[in-house]
Structure formats: structure tokens, C-alpha cells
Amino acid sequence: xxxxxxxxxxxxxxxxxxxxxxxxxxxxxxxxxxxxxxxxxxxxxxxxxxxxxxxxxxxxxxxxxxxxxxxxxxxxxxxxxxxxxxxxxxxxxxxxxxxxxxxxxxxxxxxxxxxxxxxxxxxxxxxxxxxxxxxxxxxxxxxxxxxxxxxxxxxxxxxxxxxxxxxxxxxxxxxxxxxxxxxxxxxxxxxxxxxxxxxxxxxxxxxxxxxxxxxxxxxxxxxxxxxxxxxxxxxxxxxxxxxxxxxxxxxxxxxxxxxxxxxxxxxxxxxxxxxxxxxxxxxxxxxxxxxxxxxxxxxxxxxxxxxxxxxxxxxxxxxxxxxxxxxxxxxxxxxxxxxxxxxxxxxxxxxxxxxxxxxxxxxxxxxxxxxxxxxxxxxxxxxxxxxxxxxxxxxxxxxxxxxxxxxxxxxxxxxxxxxxxxxxxxxxxxxxxxxxxxxxxxxxxxxxxxxxxxxxxxx
Numbered sequence: 001x002x003x004x005x006x007x008x009x010x011x012x013x014x015x016x017x018x019x020x021x022x023x024x025x026x027x028x029x030x031x032x033x034x035x036x037x038x039x040x041x042x043x044x045x046x047x048x049x050x051x052x053x054x055x056x057x058x059x060x061x062x063x064x065x066x067x068x069x070x071x072x073x074x075x076x077x078x079x080x081x082x083x084x085x086x087x088x089x090x091x092x093x094x095x096x097x098x099x100x101x102x103x104x105x106x107x108x109x110x111x112x113x114x115x116x117x118x119x120x121x122x123x124x125x126x127x128x129x130x131x132x133x134x135x136x137x138x139x140x141x142x143x144x145x146x147x148x149x150x151x152x153x154x155x156x157x158x159x160x161x162x163x164x165x166x167x168x169x170x171x172x173x174x175x176x177x178x179x180x181x182x183x184x185x186x187x188x189x190x191x192x193x194x195x196x197x198x199x200x201x202x203x204x205x206x207x208x209x210x211x212x213x214x215x216x217x218x219x220x221x222x223x224x225x226x227x228x229x230x231x232x233x234x235x236x237x238x239x240x241x242x243x244x245x246x247x248x249x250x251x252x253x254x255x256x257x258x259x260x261x262x263x264x265x266x267x268x269x270x271x272x273x274x275x276x277x278x279x280x281x282x283x284x285x286x287x288x289x290x291x292x293x294x295x296x297x298x299x300x301x302x303x304x305x306x307x308x309x310x311x312x313x314x315x316x317x318x319x320x321x322x323x324x325x326x327x328x329x330x331x332x333x334x335x336x337x338x339x340x341x342x343x344x345x346x347x348x349x350x351x352x353x354x355x356x357x358x359x360x361x362x363x364x365x366x367x368x369x370x371x372x373x374x375x376x377x378x379x380x381x382x383x384x385x386x387x388x389x390x391x392x393x394x395x396x397x398x399x400x401x402x403x404x405x406x407x408x409x410x411x412x413x414x415x416x417x418x419x420x421x422x423x424x425x426x427x428x429x430x431x432x433x434x435x436x437x438x439x440x441x442x443x444x445x446x447x448x449x450x451x452x453x454x455x456x457x458x459x
Contacts, residue, residue, distance in 0.1 A: 001095040003116070004177075005045040008082050009033050009102035010053025010073040015227045021055035023102035024062050025231055028238045029262030029280050032225060033059065035105035037066045043112035045098055049089045051082045078195030079171075080187045087184065090177055096120070097180060099173045099198065104224040106237055107172065111217055118215050119174040125210035126179075126202055128152070129170035131219035139168035140199055142214055149212040152199035156192050167214070169199060170222035179205060238263065268304065286320065295325075303338075316348075319355065337372070351382075354397065367409065368393040377403035377421060384409045396431070 013022025023033035030038075037048050048066070052059045053073040060070060071086040083099060090097060096119065100107065111129075119127040128149070130142050136155075141162050143150045152169045153162050183204040189196050206212055225231050242263060243256040250269035253259050258275040261267075265279045268287030273279075277291050281299035285291070289302060292309040301317045302308070308318075309325035315332035318324060321339040329347045336342060337355035346359050349366035356373040359365065363376050367384040374395060382393050383406050391409035395401075399413050402421030413419065414431040423437035448454050 002047065002093055003045050003096045003098070004047035004049065004090075004093065005040040005098040005100065006071075006083060006086050006089075007033060007036055007040070007048060007050045007068075007100055007102045008079060009050050009059055010056075010082055010085075011076055011103075012054035013103070013226060016225070016231070017228070021059055022225070024055070024059060025225070027105050027225075027231070027234045028242060028260075030105075030264070031062055032105040032234075033063060033102035034066060035263070036100055036102055036107070037063065037068060039107055039109050039112060040098060040100065041066075042109045044116065045112075049086055050102070051086055078189070078193070079198035080184065080196030080200060083180070083198055084184050084187070084196065087181060090181055093177050095177055097175050097177045099175065101171055101224060103226070104171070104222065106223055106234055107221050111221055115172075115174060115215055115217075118213065122213050123211065124174075124213040125176050125205050127174045127213040127215060128202070129172040129222065130167050130214045130216050131170055131222050132166050132216055133168055133219055134166065136163075136166055136168050140171075141165040142167040142169055144214075149202065149214045150206055151203035154191070154193075154197060154199065167216065170217070171224065172222070173198070175201070179210065183208075292325075300330075311342075331366075349384075367391065368395065368407075370395045371397035371399065371415070373397060374399045374401070376401045377405065379404040380407070381405075382407045382409060 009023040011022060016022050016025065024031045027035060040048055048068040049071055050063055050068050051071045051073050053076055056072060069089060071089050073082050073085040115129060138155050140152045140154045141158055143153055143162065180201065183201045186204050187196050187200055191197065202212060220237060223234060225234050239260060242261050243253055243259060246261065246267050247253055251267045252272040254273065255275040259273055260278045262280045264281065265283045267285040270287055271285055271289040273291045274293045276293045278296045283297050283299060284301045286302060286304035286306065288305045290307045294310040295308050297313045299315045300313045303318060303320040305321045306318050307323045311325035311328040313330040316330045316334040318336045319338035322336055324342045325344065327344050328342045331349040333350040334348045335352045337353055337357065339356050340353055341358040341360055342348060343360035345362050347364045351365045351368040351370065353370045354372035357370055359376045362378040363380040365382045367390050368382050380401050384390050393407050393409045393411050395413045396415035398416045400418045402419050404422045405419050406424040408424060408426045411425055411428065413429040416432045417429045418434045419425060419429065420434065420436040423435060425435055425437055429435040
């Protein structure tokens with residue numbers, strides 16, 4: 001016996017008006033179809049098969065990290081036809097199959113677990129999720145005989161009496177695998193759309209005397225995305241859930257309506273997040289941090305007691321007790337040590353900055369290793385590119401770099417050395433030495449007057 005899942009992801013989505021397959025549009029930083037796959041896995045469905053069609057190669061590429069299998073629906077002839085295309089995947093399997101859509105990312109893990117438990121406890125051949133709504137326009141109706149589910153009727157095929165029903169089909173199902181496969185053989189496209197409806201399988205099973213059930217849930221969890229407007233609605237709902245989770249865990253979010261946190265972000269207790277922050281990807285924020293307004297942090301680790309002001313940190317690590325910003329740019333593959341200072345208008349690229357080092361303002365450090373307790377004066381540039389290749393600079397511990405210095409890579413500056421302001425360093429600086437690399441100052445008396453450049457003040 002096995003519990004597996006089918007994710008319907010073959011449509012392009014005309015109403016969303018995009019070159020990108022609909023299920024790959026992101027909600028809180030993750031593709032909709034990957035939200036559904038991850039939810040199913042966390043709910044206990046380890047085998048997941050994605051039914052692909054339009055944009056199949058792109059969907060496979062963007063879901064490949066989930067280790068799923070695929071079935072191909074070359075023509076989109078309805079939800080029943082999509083499941084028919086996965087018949088080979090289901091062949092010889094026994095157990096329960098969940099069928100969900102890749103454009104409905106708001107379904108929650110606890111709901112899916114409850115759904116499966118209900119299906120198994122009731123020993124149903126098929127169980128579907130439903131919702132009770134005041135306006136059911138456009139949705140398939142659940143037709144019951146008392147408490148028993150009889151069938152599902154699509155909106156366009158409803159009689160006037162059926163249009164009055166308020167219980168709607170959420171488009172999410174659990175089926176006994178063997179009974180589903182047998183019923184698919186009897187499925188017809190004799191309807192107003194000329195399509196094979198998965199909903200008709202419910203009627204087929206009922207006609208065979210099988211037991212059917214429906215579990216009503218919060219309508220919000222069932223919402224599918226068919227347009228940019230609906231995408232924004234899903235984003236808003238999920239963002240509120242995410243922010244509430246972090247606040248419940250001890251994070252202060254001063255204005256949740258203007259704080260954007262991705263679904264995979266982790267944040268430690270007693271961190272304070274000011275408005276207009278964007279936290280994305282696999283970012284981990286430690287405890288007791290302060291993120292002042294207008295920061296973007298993506299796929300990065302920010303350890304405890306870090307303060308960040310109006311800065312960007314991408315795919316990097318910031319050690320505990322460090323201050324960043326305002327207006328700093330930490331580019332990918334950078335590692336910033338403990339108790340360091342990365343100040344205003346400082347850019348760090350693929351560099352390691354040691355503990356206690358201060359890079360306070362107007363400096364670029366790229367492709368470099370910088371030791372502990374160094375000080376960089378303003379206007380320092382690590383000249384890492386020769387027009388063809390990138391080269392590396394190594395700066396030791398306790399180095400003082402004067403303002404407006406150029407370190408022309410590849411070059412090494414050893415421990416406890418000083419570099420005079422305005423120097424361009426092209427050779428190794430020995431330990432404990434002072435490096436001066438600038439022309440000697442020459443003053444020529446009377447030069448301005450001789451040249452006729454002296455400007456007299458207006459009388």
C-alpha cells in the first residue's frame with residue numbers, strides 16, 4: 001500500500017497573460033507548484049508525480065530539485081484527461097492517491113493531514129475537499145443526498161436548482177488508486193465543454209455503490225490562481241500567514257503590511273524588523289538582530305546581534321555583533337566576520353572580512369581575503385580586474401589602509417603594516433612596514449600668476 005500524489009500542472013494559463021507557465025509564478029518567493037509539492041511531502045505523500053504539458057521543459061527544470069516524476073499531457077482535454085495521462089504512473093499501485101492542482105498554493109499541511117485521516121477513517125473510495133460560500137458562481141457544485149455525496153456538477157452544466165447549492169468543489173481529491181483507474185475507463189466527454197471531467201469519476205463511483213465523502217474547509221485555502229489579480233491575493237494571504245508565524249515565535253515586525261518574508265526564511269527570537277524589508281530564499285536571521293527600513297537580504301545567514309540599515313546582502317554570511325550600512329552592498333560569496341563594521345556606500349564582493357575589521361565608508365573590496373582588526377580608510381578600492389581576469393588580494397591582520405588607496409590585485413599586504421593615504425599598491429607590503437606609493441609633492445611658487453590664471457575678486 002502506498003500514498004502518492006498527482007499534481008496537475010499542464011496548463012499555460014491564458015488569463016494570467018504570461019510567457020511563463022502559470023504554475024511557475026511565485027507566491028512569497030516560491031513557485032506555486034513547488035508550494036503544493038512541498039505541502040504534499042510534508043503531509044506524508046512521499047511519491048509525487050507532476051502532470052506537465054505547456055512549457056513542460058521549464059516546469060521540469062523548476063521542479064527538478066524536488067525529486068518528482070512526470071507524466072505528459074500533450075493536449076489539455078480536462079482534468080480527467082490529465083489523470084488518464086498519469087495512468088502508467090499509477091499502474092500496479094495500491095493505496096491512496098491525492099490529486100491537487102499546481103495553481104492552488106494556499107492549502108496547508110495540517111489540512112491535508114486531516115483530509116487523509118478523514119478519508120481513511122471513513123473508508124471512502126473517494127473523498128473531496130469542499131467549501132461553503134455565499135456566491136458559488138463559476139464553481140462546481142457538490143450534490144448530496146442527505147449527508148451522502150452523490151455527484152459533482154460543473155457550473156456550466158448545472159440545472160437551475162443545482163445553481164442554488166452553496167457547497168462547492170475545491171478541486172482536491174483522494175481516491176483509492178485501483179478504483180480510480182477502473183473508473184477512468186468509463187469516463188466520457190459528453191458535456192458542454194467536450195472535456196473529460198475528473199468530477200465525473202465521483203458519479204461513476206457512486207453508481208457502483210462506492211462510499212464517497214466531502215470534507216468542508218476554509219474557502220481561502222482552496223483558492224486557485226488564474227490571473228495577476230488572484231496572484232496578488234494569494235501573495236497577500238500567504239504573507240500574512242508567514243508574518244504571523246514569525247511574530248508568534250517572538251519576532252517583532254513593526255508593520256507586517258509592508259514586510260515581505262519568503263516562506264523558507266528563518267528568524268530568531270527578539271529580532272526587530274522595521275517596515276519595507278524584503279527577506280528572500282533560504283535566509284536565516286539570528287536572534288536579537290535589528291533590520292532597519294529598506295533592506296533586502298536573500299539566501300544569506302545573518303547571525304545574532306547584527307544591525308543592518310538600508311542595505312543589500314546576497315548569498316553571503318554576516319557574523320554576530322556586526323553592523324552593516326546604511327547603503328552597503330554585500331554581494332554573493334562574501335563572509336563578514338564578528339564585530340565588524342561595513343559602513344555606508346561600501347561594496348563587498350566574493351571576499352572574506354576578518355573579525356573586528358572596519359570598512360566604514362566609500363570602499364570596494366572584491367575577490368579578497370582581509371584579516372582581523374584592520375581599518376580601511378574611505379575611498380579604498382581593491383582593483384581586482386585587469387580587463388581579462390579577476391585576481392585576488394590578501395590583507396593580513398592589524399593592517400591600516402589610508403584613504404584613497406588602490407590595492408592592485410594580485411597583491412599581498414602582510415600583518416601590522418600601514419599604507420599611506422593616496423597610495424597605489426602594486427607590490428607586496430612586508431610585515432610591520434609603511435608603504436608609500438605616490439609621487440613626491442612639488443610646489444612651484446608664483447605659477448598661477450605667471451600663467452595669468454589668478455582670479456581677482458570683483459570690486
